[in-house]
Amino acid sequence: MKKFLKSMLVLSAVLLLGACGTQNQQASEEEKNEEITLYLVRHGKTFFNSTGQVQGFCDSPLTEDGIEKAKQLGEGLKDIEFDLAYSSDLGRQRNTAKLILSKTAKSKPKLTELDGFKEWNYGGYEGKTNEEMMKPVLESNGFEYDESGSQYGAMVEKLGDEGIADTIAKNDPLKAAESYDEIVTRGTAAMDKVIKDAKKNNAKNVLIVSSGGMIPTLLSITAQEEYKGEPISNCSVTTLKYKDGTYKIESIGDTQYIE
Template identity: 60%
Template structure:
């Protein structure tokens, strides 16, 4: 009798353990299903990037190097099946997105354009040299501007993303440059659109092509404190994950595909 009871206990225990493991496995699978991976890419190198000119809402074409960078990123991400893709109507962003998707081995989505992914609007500084806009702001904070952006992380750490944007807006003689509130308002609208689309279409992987100042703003807006003034290089990939109404960062400024 004891042997029978012992055998029954082992059987029931085995069923219980199997059920528990199965439930855990199902939970992990469910978590993965609810997760969205976002590949946030800066556009390829442009003519204004090469000449050191301010480039926000103003646009300039991708250079040969910029085109090659976009193709390299596309090749690096070619096995990823993108469910959604976004840029703004700026040619440098749109064309980078097209070049990335052209390398993909899967069926690719149509690129949706949203103003929220545009670069900051630098107002009266658009098209002027970087030095004209940035030197006074750096010097006002006891820092030195150079084309290698050596002290930029120090500027961001001192002023924050908001302080940098508002300093530019304050310095703009035309008073057209965006304030931080202007920038984040459209950025939040853009990310709300991405999340809404992802839920409607059950999307798991998203490509977004944006710009060098807007990407840090999106990071600071979505995950405050994660961005510490790191360079956002042309065609670098910043990877985010979204689950349960929260964002997390995997990588910032990943340049493995273009190095």
């Protein structure tokens, strides 16, 4: 009888452990299959955007139009329940994020600042005219510079972001501009941090406010085969889906909320 009871206890323990293991496996699979939506927003228009000055790590304030468009975007996104929100410490990004979150009808997450979402660092070209920085890059590759940037797309197609960033860094008289590898390293670290935070907090919707040069880099890092160099306008929304270790682009440079 004692042997029988002992056997039954052992069997019960095995069945219980098996059930717990199955539940843990199911929970793990459910967590694995959770989809995260990332909303990549370019900051509102700034003073330097208006004057055609280089603006990377240096900053300038949002214009009245930039503030208004950020508010409009916030209205357009107000029904999305953002679980997490990020920008860098650049004022133009931080203030755009705050204006968007001020309009949300749902709970407002704390804004986290990550250096990885800063614009490219243009070193000695910061604050100078776009022409001073980009004309030598274009001309050394057989293109002409004009204020409309009509040949910029062709140059991107030829050089890629890597070629452009490395040429700017090479030309920089202060030798302070970032190389493409440096830009990618911090961008990758920032995206990894966001996904880690999202999984930890079971987040489904994440707001990321960054810049016109950095967002294409983030797309190249996460979904290189899908991103084809589409323009990223001020206050545009680019939507990324993340699931099971894979990113998929849902939309690029969407301006429907501000038009």
